[in-house]
Amino acid sequence: MPADRIVAQDYEVASRLDQLGLSASELISVVFQAVAAKANFVLNHPLNAAGQLSYIYGTGALRDVLRPKGWQIDRAGNIEATFDPTTGIKIVFQNADSACEDGRDPKAISDKGPAASKAVDLGQGNLFPEYEEEDREQRRRENAALWYLFVYINGDDVRAELSFPKRIEDGQFKGFNERIYIIKPGEWASMMPKVADGDEGPAQDFEINVTRKI
Template structure:
């Protein structure tokens, strides 16, 4: 397949640590952001809107990323309404995203649609339709946009995706951070776009 390269997948601890350091990040800082997002998601109750867990987690995930890394090299970036941290020296942006499943065989899918601004930030769609999961053109260069991706059970990866049709269609690079999740612990309708119209709270008289 001339002109195409296989998606880079890093899951061994030493490879992960080395690559994260190359990106100007720390694994502890990324894991702290994951844990902060998970804690915030856990604050959602049946009384909240159906997408509350995902919304809470997203807000705290972005805030925690910034708290962990902004300083001499990393700054807050909100270009086109996409909330990230940016490192001009390394040519990187990092955002936060709730996904269906992190660290699986297939590249994750976002729990909510990605807009045109995110698609522009991640670069044009460069995948062969028959090889969406594993290959990307070797001319996929430019600003590197990564997402810290977290699923409902706490699995997490740092991944440079490609976006097409408002969703992720494969990835240039995937770095597994937390490959084990709690399968028995899920939060309420993570980023569910539905409404809670059918929910009727019970009122108990004292």
């Protein structure tokens, strides 16, 4: 089922992310950290370590870029999210089996549990609801619109989208209100740091400075 809205053109992406208090360069820097973490997988690690490393460092990188802007760590329902008290939205880092394909919704690598299903359901209302003063903060967190940063990593094929699911059924996302394409097919190669001839490769602690066409 196609999403209600797909935002794919660079100028539209920049405008929409700005409305959410975000930028493409911030989210792309998160993807770089997730890709680097997954690349640290070695044979002696547990089989699921590559995905776990990507998730751990992706979640941490998301908070690294958002918390200085006033976003907050949120763990309601044991869901590791980052919450913006200004807009009332949450973002969760999610490894996915695809991204940025119009005819195919991203699927979580690992099935989602009942807590995620409940959180997605609660977040379907108005993004800026009004609550009584005494329970406003708690209600805003419980009913926050839950967005997912879906990251697909398959060798040199890396893609990412920030999307707002409608619901979760049988452990997987079913339908999306909106999908915002951050890294589309074929774009990843042009984002990689350039390596001069004779160099072994970029240092692990390089600073990422990503620019997008507006």
